[in-house]
Amino acid sequence: MNSSADALQAPSDSTENGAQQIRDAIRDAIVERRLSPGTKLSESDVGNLFNVSRTLARAALQALSYEGLVSVEKNRGAFVAYPSPEEAGQIFAARRLVEPGILRSAAERITPVQLRQLRQLLVEEGRLMSERGQPARRAEIKASGDFHLMLASISGNLIMQRFMEELVARSSLVIALYGQSSVSSCGHSEHGDIIDALERKDVETACHLMLHHIAHIEADLDLRERKSFGLREAFER
Amino acid sequence: MNSSADALQAPSDSTENGAQQIRDAIRDAIVERRLSPGTKLSESDVGNLFNVSRTLARAALQALSYEGLVSVEKNRGAFVAYPSPEEAGQIFAARRLVEPGILRSAAERITPVQLRQLRQLLVEEGRLMSERGQPARRAEIKASGDFHLMLASISGNLIMQRFMEELVARSSLVIALYGQSSVSSCGHSEHGDIIDALERKDVETACHLMLHHIAHIEADLDLRERKSFGLREAFER
DNA sequence: ATGCAGGTAATTGTATACAATTTAACGCCA
DNA sequence: TGGCGTTAAATTGTATACAATTACCTGCAT
Numbered sequence: 001m002n003s004s005a006d007a008l009q010a011p012s013d014s015t016e017n018g019a020q021q022i023r024d025a026i027r028d029a030i031v032e033r034r035l036s037p038g039t040k041l042s043e044s045d046v047g048n049l050f051n052v053s054r055t056l057a058r059a060a061l062q063a064l065s066y067e068g069l070v071s072v073e074k075n076r077g078a079f080v081a082y083p084s085p086e087e088a089g090q091i092f093a094a095r096r097l098v099e100p101g102i103l104r105s106a107a108e109r110i111t112p113v114q115l116r117q118l119r120q121l122l123v124e125e126g127r128l129m130s131e132r133g134q135p136a137r138r139a140e141i142k143a144s145g146d147f148h149l150m151l152a153s154i155s156g157n158l159i160m161q162r163f164m165e166e167l168v169a170r171s172s173l174v175i176a177l178y179g180q181s182s183v184s185s186c187g188h189s190e191h192g193d194i195i196d197a198l199e200r201k202d203v204e205t206a207c208h209l210m211l212h213h214i215a216h217i218e219a220d221l222d223l224r225e226r227k228s229f230g231l232r233e234a235f236e237r
Numbered sequence: 238m239n240s241s242a243d244a245l246q247a248p249s250d251s252t253e254n255g256a257q258q259i260r261d262a263i264r265d266a267i268v269e270r271r272l273s274p275g276t277k278l279s280e281s282d283v284g285n286l287f288n289v290s291r292t293l294a295r296a297a298l299q300a301l302s303y304e305g306l307v308s309v310e311k312n313r314g315a316f317v318a319y320p321s322p323e324e325a326g327q328i329f330a331a332r333r334l335v336e337p338g339i340l341r342s343a344a345e346r347i348t349p350v351q352l353r354q355l356r357q358l359l360v361e362e363g364r365l366m367s368e369r370g371q372p373a374r375r376a377e378i379k380a381s382g383d384f385h386l387m388l389a390s391i392s393g394n395l396i397m398q399r400f401m402e403e404l405v406a407r408s409s410l411v412i413a414l415y416g417q418s419s420v421s422s423c424g425h426s427e428h429g430d431i432i433d434a435l436e437r438k439d440v441e442t443a444c445h446l447m448l449h450h451i452a453h454i455e456a457d458l459d460l461r462e463r464k465s466f467g468l469r470e471a472f473e474r
Numbered sequence: 475a476t477g478c479a480g481g482t483a484a485t486t487g488t489a490t491a492c493a494a495t496t497t498a499a500c501g502c503c504a
Numbered sequence: 505t506g507g508c509g510t511t512a513a514a515t516t517g518t519a520t521a522c523a524a525t526t527a528c529c530t531g532c533a534t
Contacts, residue, residue, distance in 0.1 A: 017311065017487085018487080018488080042514095042515070042516090043515075043516070044514090044515075044516095052488080052489090053488060053489045053490070054489085054490090054516090055487090055488060055489065055490090056487090056488070056489090058516090058517095059296075059299065062296065062299065062300075063299075063303065066300065066303040068396075074254065074495095074516090074517090075494085075495050075496060075515085075516060075517075076495090076496070076497095076515085076516080077496095077515065077516065087395075087396075090393075090394045090395055090396050090397075091396060093342075093394055093397075094394060094396045094397055094400075097335065097338035097339070097342070097394075097397065098334065098335060098338070101334035101335070101338075102334070105330070105334070156327075157327045157330055157331060157334075158324075158327055159305075159324075159327050159328060159331045159404075160327075160330075160331050160334065163331075163400060167396075254517085255517080255518080279484095279485070279486090280485080280486070281484090281485075281486095289518080289519085290518060290519045290520070291486090291519085291520090292517090292518055292519065292520090293517090293518070293519090295486090295487095311486085311487090311525095312485085312486055312487075312524085312525050312526060313485085313486080313525095313526070313527095314485065314486065314526095475534105476533105476534085477532105477533090477534080478531105478532090478533085478534100479530100479531090479532085479533100480529105480530090480531090480532100481528105481529090481530085481531105482527105482528085482529080482530095483526105483527085483528075483529090484525105484526085484527075484528085485524105485525085485526070485527085486523105486524080486525070486526085487522105487523080487524070487525085488521105488522085488523075488524090489520105489521085489522080489523090490519105490520085490521075490522090491518105491519085491520075491521090492517105492518085492519080492520090493516105493517080493518075493519090494515105494516080494517070494518090495514105495515080495516070495517085496513105496514085496515070496516085497512105497513080497514070497515085498511100498512085498513075498514085499510105499511085499512075499513085500509105500510090500511080500512090501508105501509095501510085501511100502507105502508085502509085502510095503506105503507095503508090503509105504505105504506090504507085504508100
């Protein structure tokens, strides 16, 4: 779709392990909220869905559990993670702790072409916001996360990039559970402000804006009230 | 052995999955440097060693690869990770980025009893330094990492704690590969200084000392290689 | 000797089979 | 009707079997 967005996607090597493809597919489904927190992911079902054996399905679920997107309970199976309010707070606390540092690193290394890519990501995000329909909503969710991921990528630290991928994905889960307003309508302009600050090398302001941005997202959460799902999901956890 | 040290150890639930036990055992072996970077970890060998099937051995190796301690190459097998100089730099960059923030969080929440536990960890560390022999060296390595892990634990953020566990473990690998002097003889006093600053609520100094401490460890690195034990020798005895 | 070709052994990738545990379903009885 | 124990079905935990890929060794030609 978009070259700058594609640059972020997983290598998508054709030599990819079978389990990894399944993991990526399920992760996308979780991040884009086609799978709700608490949903049971049985090994047989996953295997049948992707026409592979339970072995690979299990490996994929195991991998997702290491990312915190799936929780596996011994002898009970795997479920889409249902982060508690405490977990939600810790996820955002981690982001507040980490993203300013990533931003600083990124500011040091960013090139003009990367700045252009960031802006391109932004217009794509805006385009999706104006579009209507479920697919656009899903793409918007992903694009909004891609902004933060791209910054991590620019920082040049693969380890922090991986960590941010985990945090962004888990954030999506938290927002799905506790978010009140529609997703990131406010976030979009804030992303732009951060890019502006980056462009004029005003790192301190950029960090400040980033912290404000994260606080803004967090402020939209209502950690007291849980969104209601089906009766069954409400009690099987 | 030591109550404050034990408080850090994995829950050690008796309901632990078989694969997890194996993962923990291998991780310990890697962190304590009984297994050298680059050592091949074949699924059959690991399985035989722990008297389980390849299924569990494979799961354990897979888990370790998510932590960055083992690298699995498609159709070639698993090896104890051999971090490149670039990776080594990124690991320590991540620690510089993250540990001051963790320290700040910890400073806000630390209780007198936790301070006492930190000190206790320190004397244990000192005791091990004065002891001689391989087992003491290994315990010393672990104790030195436990200081940082305990701080992460005090910070109260499970996600950051997990991340620090990964970073500390991978640091051990880097030091095994590129470290010149014997481990953390200098680190010990620096740990003490940080605790002192924490005790008088001097957070800024504590963070400064932490950054200095990490830089100190990094300064001891050189780009050379070392030799290895085999898998079997690492576990027998 | 060196380099290459072929084939064999060893190792990983995936599927299937069986055991252990949990979940639910049924029937019994108060 | 409602609670409870037993049993059957479904699901996960682990081991084994087979397929695919790689690594190694041998032998031949140059």
